[in-house]
Amino acid sequence: MARRLPPLNSLKAFEAAARHLSFTKAADELFVTQAAVSHQIKALEEYLSMKLFLRRNRTLLLTEEGQAYYLDLKEIFKALQDATDKLLAKGSKxxxxxxxxxxxxxxxxxxxxxxxxxxxxxxxxxxxxxxxxxxxxxxxxxxxxxxxxxxxxxxxxxxxxxEFLTPMCSPTLLQMGKPLRDLFDLKNHVLLHDSSRAMWNTWLKHFKVNGINVNQGPVFSHSMMVLQAAALGQGIALGNTVLARPELEAGRLVVPFAERLESKxxxxxxxxxxxxxxxxxxxxxxxxxxxxxxxxx
Structure with missing residues (x-):
């Protein structure tokens, strides 16, 4: 039959108290009360059927058995810490x-x-x-x-x-005779949609732009496809400012309006x-x- 080990909490309390020779300092280190440390030490002494500490004039001392036990446990706790540090270091690679x-x-x-x-x-x-x-x-x-x-x-x-949503288009689209002076001019352009037409509908409602048919224009399964279509001059994308940054910085896309809507x-x-x-x-x-x-x- 396998031998039972002493309770880990009792061992931790004993190691800390023996290292500090103080129940109070051990309690502070373990974030428990002094009474809890005392209780754990008492439970360990009962388990081992021997005294581990002596109390002399408000001074805490280790018994001979307690001193020997502490020296062995100190090495065991150090080995546990080294094993944990080794595992975490391995996790960084x-x-x-x-x-x-x-x-x-x-x-x-x-x-x-x-x-x-x-x-x-x-x-x-x-x-x-x-x-x-x-x-x-x-x-x-x-x-x-x-x-x-x-x-x-x-x-x-x-x-x-x-993230913010705002209309984006190719700079060449602005030179093709269909102006984009205000939001209502969007009715003269093809709208490009990401996954569904709901985003354009929400955006136009927020800025109170009426009379624009959001049910026209192609729907793409991925945002990068919408941005690519817009960069090729195929219509107006409701672009995400995070994903569109490469195209905006390279000048493949421009933002014709100041209105932006923060995405939920x-x-x-x-x-x-x-x-x-x-x-x-x-x-x-x-x-x-x-x-x-x-x-x-």
């Missing part, structure tokens, strides 16, 4: 698999990932383009990028950008809460946040 919607991957992550790799050569990044359904996170994925309102259960979700949805960096302290995930998260800060500046 190796491979990290990042799953992301295709548009976020191509428009935002892929152009920057070489920076992460140069700063962290010990971490091999693997990017997987996936369309998610209701925050689905599989075991083979370390970090995922979700798009939504951040209301997913069972995951740690950190918002990346605040955003991109979130997501991981399993049990893995969020792994070194490689922490490193990637900090890098992502630094990139977002640079964008916002």
């Amino acid at each position: 190796g491979a990290i698999t990042v799953a992301t919607p295709p548009s976020f991957a191509s428009q935002w992550l892929v152009p920057r990932i070489s920076q992460f790799s140069s700063q962290n050569p010990d971490i091999d990044v693997r990017i997987k383009a996936v369309d998610f359904d209701e925050g689905f996170l599989t075991d083979d994925i370390d970090v995922a990028i979700y798009y939504g309102k951040g209301r997913w259960s069972g995951v740690q979700a950190d918002k990346l950008h605040s 949805e955003a991109y979130y960096m997501v991981c399993d809460p049990q893995h969020m302290d792994l070194g490689k995930i922490t490193t990637f998260k900090q890098w992502m946040q630094s990139q977002v800060q640079e964008d916002e500046q």
